[in-house]
Amino acid sequence: MNQVFVISDTHFGHKRILEFEATFRPFASIEEHDRELVARWNAVVRPKDTVWHLGDVFFGKDGHAPLAALHGLKKLVLGNHDHYPLEIYRQYFSKIFGAAEFAGCILSHVPVHPNQLERRYKRNIHGHMHSKCLNDQRYRCVSAERIGLAPILMNAVTSSAPTQEPK
Numbered sequence: 001m002n003q004v005f006v007i008s009d010t011h012f013g014h015k016r017i018l019e020f021e022a023t024f025r026p027f028a029s030i031e032e033h034d035r036e037l038v039a040r041w042n043a044v045v046r047p048k049d050t051v052w053h054l055g056d057v058f059f060g061k062d063g064h065a066p067l068a069a070l071h072g073l074k075k076l077v078l079g080n081h082d083h084y085p086l087e088i089y090r091q092y093f094s095k096i097f098g099a100a101e102f103a104g105c106i107l108s109h110v111p112v113h114p115n116q117l118e119r120r121y122k123r124n125i126h127g128h129m130h131s132k133c134l135n136d137q138r139y140r141c142v143s144a145e146r147i148g149l150a151p152i153l154m155n156a157v158t159s160s161a162p163t164q165e166p167k
Contacts, residue, residue: 002046002048002049002050003046003049003050003153003154004049004050004051004052004102004153004154004155005044005045005049005050005051005052005072005151005152005153005154006051006052006053006054006107006125006142006151006152006154006157007041007051007052007053007054007127007142007144007147007150007151007152008053008054008055008056008079008109008126008127008128008141008142008143008144009054009055009056009079009127009128009130009143009144009145010037010053010056010057010058010144011056011057011058011059011081011144012034012037012057012058012059012063012064012065012066012067013030013034013058013059013060013062013063013064013065013066014030014058014059014060014063015030017030017033017059018030018033020130021130021131021145023131024130024131024144024145024149025144025145025149034066035066036149037066037144037149037150038066038069038070040148040149040150041070041071041072041150041151042069042070042071043150044150044151045070045071045072045151046071046072047071047072048072048073049071049072049073050072050073050074050075051070051072051073051074051075051151052075052076052077052100052102052107052154053074053075053076053077053093054077054079054107054108054109054125054126054127054142055076055077055078055079055080055081055082055109055127055128056079056080056081056082056109056127056128057076057079057082057089058084059081064084064088064089064091064092067091067092068091068092070092072151073094074092074093074094075093075094075095075096075097075100076089076093076095076096076097077097077098077099077100077107077108077109078096078097078098078109079109079110079127079128080109080110080128082109099112101121102125102154102158103154103155103158104121104122104123104158105121105122105123105124105125105140105158106120106121106123106124106125107125107126108124108125108126109126109127109128110126110127110128111124111126111128111129111134111139111141112124112126114136114138117138122138123137123138123139123140123158124138124139124140125140125142125154125157125158126139126140126141126142127141127142127143128141128143129141129143129146130143130144130145130146131143131145131146133146140157140158142157
């Protein structure tokens with residue numbers, strides 16, 4: 001049976017992420033970082049699984065190169081740093097969204113306003129916060145730092161269980 005995963009903020013090719021999140025991305029180079037993220041991704045995702053990427057995929061002219069090695073059918077919710085031509089993203093992602101709905105949850109890059117959750121959605125699955133998180137059980141941050149630098153099963157995130165502490 002094919003599974004559905006989610007992740008955000010992979011930041012492939014982004015050298016400064018190693019400074020900003022040194023505790024959770026302890027790599028000597030961005031090349032080492034990117035290789036490790038690809039290895040961790042492919043260790044859990046099979047070729048026919050679906051992965052929702054909630055933004056901030058890559059940085060720089062060639063930062064998208066590791067995406068070709070990632071398993072799964074990939075869907076993208078654009079993040080605040082996903083400003084490259086859409087043709088680049090279309091090479092790797094089957095669908096591209098500003099926000100999406102999945103299992104009664106809203107998928108976004110940045111956390112949505114709490115009023116959006118009161119009547120419409122049971123929770124907001126998002127990225128953007130990296131190792132920080134909101135102290136509100138309606139929000140689930142899936143930035144790579146929060147989930148061990150690898151996609152996590154969507155049903156683990158959409159359940160009522162709280163978001164894990166960073167690994």
